[in-house]
Amino acid sequence: MQNHLEKSTKKVPHAVLMQRAIELAKRGQNTTTPNPNVGCVIVKDGQVIAEGFHQRAGQAHAEIEALNSAKKNGYSARGATLYVTLEPCSHVGKTPPCADALIAAGVAEVIIGSPDPNPQVSGQGVAKLRQAGITVSEGVLRRQCDELNRGFFKRMTTGIPWVTVKPETAGKVLCRDDQLGHRYCR
Numbered sequence: 001m002q003n004h005l006e007k008s009t010k011k012v013p014h015a016v017l018m019q020r021a022i023e024l025a026k027r028g029q030n031t032t033t034p035n036p037n038v039g040c041v042i043v044k045d046g047q048v049i050a051e052g053f054h055q056r057a058g059q060a061h062a063e064i065e066a067l068n069s070a071k072k073n074g075y076s077a078r079g080a081t082l083y084v085t086l087e088p089c090s091h092v093g094k095t096p097p098c099a100d101a102l103i104a105a106g107v108a109e110v111i112i113g114s115p116d117p118n119p120q121v122s123g124q125g126v127a128k129l130r131q132a133g134i135t136v137s138e139g140v141l142r143r144q145c146d147e148l149n150r151g152f153f154k155r156m157t158t159g160i161p162w163v164t165v166k167p168e169t170a171g172k173v174l175c176r177d178d179q180l181g182h183r184y185c186r
């Protein structure tokens with residue numbers, strides 16, 4: 001049984017902060033295509049020092065947004081705990097790998113919702129972080145985190161595109177919906 005004192009001094013549960021990261025991820029809902037929606041919260045000494053979310057494909061990932069925001073707010077992320085809805089990337093895409101940035105920033109602990117759905121890189125971000133001595137917890141609110149990126153995950157695991165962008169629709173995103181067929185999302 002849990003010790004009473006331990007219970008009363010317990011820090012904010014991981015799920016509460018992950019829920020906040022999920023809310024942030026949702027802000028990118030209509031603009032991140034074909035990238036996933038990702039949210040991130042950085043906590044240090046029991047206080048949220050920064051937040052971030054992925055806003056647009058080709059731009060900074062959520063983790064980088066949050067790290068930059070911490071810096072801007074005058075905080076160091078050294079020794080901090082970072083909550084992120086999706087496993088940090090470990091490969092060079094349009095932007096440098098987030099795992100490297102987290103290591104360089106001196107983050108002590110990383111709490112992850114969903115694993116990377118791409119079978120070629122899944123688990124590599126986590127492995128890289130652990131190799132650098134960072135404590136990693138996975139699968140926190142995984143169902144809700146997975147739900148953020150249903151289409152992206154489907155595409156990554158089956159190779160079937162969920163979202164198609166047609167240049168002639170001038171920035172409009174054509175979404176394929178299982179129930180409704182093709183329609184414009186925005």
Ligand SMILES: [Zn+2]
Nearest residue numbers: 061088089098
């Ligand atoms: Zn990344």
